[in-house]
Amino acid sequence: MYGLVNSALKDMIVNHFGEEKWQAIHRHSQVADTGFLTMHRYDDRITYQLAGAAAELLGAPIDDCMEMFGRHWVAAVAVRDFGTLMDATGSDTVSFLRNVNALHDRITSTFIDYIPPEFALEPVAGYRDRFHVHYHSERKGLTAFVTGLLHGLAEHFGDDIEIHSISIDDDGEGTHSIFEITVQ
């Protein structure tokens, strides 16, 4: 993953738990202490090692950590560094999810070798404000992160949304998870 992701993980831990805790997590992860550069590609294992170490030292399940990271990603990275693009992608959670693939398409042209996830929004028959959000990724283990992203988006746009995870399929190559969101 790009350094942007690892930096965000560090920011989240420093902001919520302090620099010392981050240092301890970093040491525990055995990831080299060289700093992360936004546009530099790092092995995916580094991110997983850091997240795993964070879960261990914070005494929280890894899924909780990843969900927290998803919320942080929206608030502290997407909005702070890419606010105009976030605004352009949608004015509410649903419109954002409709356009997020187009956003990822553009990111792909800048972050070479970036393989973004794909999202599909499917209306639930009989409900005007209920949708199934399909998340497809070549990576595994990031469904909880997407849960956090959805919550983070709802908070960002000020939407009152119920989010349920319906299914996670990561038996084969990659992951296909389905969430049901209901706009209140």
Next chain:
Amino acid sequence: MSELRLARDQLEQLFTVLIAIAEDGSISYASSTAARYVEGLSPGTAFFDHFDIVRPGSINTVEGLLNPPPSLFLIRDRRQRFAARGQLVNVTWDGLEYACFCGSPWLFWMDTNCPDIKLGIEDFPPQDSQLDQLFLMNTEQRMVADLEKLNSELQVAKRAAEEAQVAKSALFARMSHEMRTPLNGVVSALALLSDRPLPEEARKLLRLADSSSRNLLHVINYVLDISRLEIGNTELDPVLFNLSGLLKSVTDIVRARAVEKGLELTWHTSPQLNETYIGDKAKLRQCLLNLVTNAIRFTPAGSIVVRAAPSTVGDGDMLRLEVEDTGIGIRHEDQKRIFQPFWTGSGDLAMVDRGTGLGLDIVRRNVEAMGGQIGVASRIGKGSLFWMELPLEPAEEIAQEDVTRAASGSASLRGRVLLVDDNETNLLLGRMILESLGLSVLEARDGSSAVSRCHGEAFDLVLMDISMPDMDGIAATREIRRFASREQLPIVALTAYASSEERERCLDTGMNEYLTKPIVRDRLAEQLAQWLASDDSATEAAPELALQGSSDAPALDEAVLATLRAQIGDSNLGTVLDQFRSEVSARWEATRSAWQRDDPDTVRREVHTLSSTCRSLGLLAAGEHFSELEGRLRDGIALTAEGLGEGEALLREGVDLLLAYRSEP
């Protein structure tokens, strides 16, 4: 018709801002994105009522729109609420010709001028790269911020590391110094003990204790040297020195160890080299000593040669010094590591004393401080050759310059000088030289007499010896400075110590200048001329200069005596030599008796005086020997019977040489 609609539909898939302009300049069609952001943009209204053309600046008429150049068009809403970028193309719809603007919102203009207007991703066709650029710019900004943050973290870490290094080195230096003092006591006590009758078993243990404590002292001295170098003490102290003398004295110091191991230790200098050079002799000596000590350590049999030769790599201003041995050699892969601190070799060195691993590090640091290079060539089982290439200045030219300067500036002087020294020979010599310069000379034999004479009488200058019993030159100067400033009464130090620290100590105390013994008339005259009035009526040619500071120990440096003879005349020289003979005899007796009653302070003071007196008359080997004894005593190392015996032999030899010189025509 359907073909025309298709054409517009196709254009709308490619462009989000589409505006068709008729021949009369009115708008015939505006896409939804354009209509959403530009108020009143409806068919029939005039294009130029809504828009200015920013680029190309030359297009400002309908005719221009209908014949557009194939360039980028930037158009701006006259209300400054929208702008677009694209191209103008001619299209034909329903048989009518139009100029059609095809483009998308001008994202960066909008972001800058109308940040409240939120453009959507659907306002940009997929092939438009403006959003990509925005993403790239944001990412680059983030990247720059990352690098700046990283840089500032590294700066902080670097500063902290440097401060820690300095603190660590200072601590090491302090600790080493603190450890050295008591250890010197141990070494001295053991040396004293070795002169006493002891059972053989106790003597064995004593030898072990003595060798261990000396080894420990070496290690501590190394650490102290490194600490000093690490806290930036790399200032050079260039002096004039004799190259052969340096090589001889270095090899002499370690000769006993070489002989003990049955090794042949020789030195030689290339005839192409000068005899004297200017450089940091102390650092050079330490480098050579460390290299030769290592060579002895790692050579089980054979020979060690110390060589000085012209440079093989430099541009002619470099001097090459080599230490070659027939020792065990160094593996190729280790040759780059041997100059790193604490590296004590790898492989099969079980039978060899590896040392501290600091000696070569010190050599490297010293060589670098002197602006030189160091290297090694070695073969396992065959031996090693360590070389240093150093930018040392040949001294002939400098000496010649000094002669010229001294000769041209040797006018006689006028004034009353107080000569302070506890050494009769030096007083006699000093008086003769000063009087030969036309000065009136009064004497004081210790610091307190000097202070009281300065209190009650008027002098134009004081020549002050430093090391004197009771009140030394430093204390006396401090007292004099209470009532006479540097301007009112210049005080020039006259000392046997030739070091930058000593010079600083003298100047800090309030002295005006610093001269080293032996007294060289022209150098003295040159200094005194700064403070005293010259008597232009009398000038005389300067005699030949002696090489001051050339302490590489010939038993008798006849140049010193020749200079003295030229300065004070034959009969005066005879008087001085008589004085010398009787004084050293008395001093020697005082030294011996102080040593017998275990009074190291008196021994130190006496050997200091002996050193100074011997140097004054060109007995350099004896002078150096007594100076070394004094240094050891100052470090708390007791004088041994061997040291005393060697001193006596050197003195005797010196007196004989002086007598022989005197009888020469």
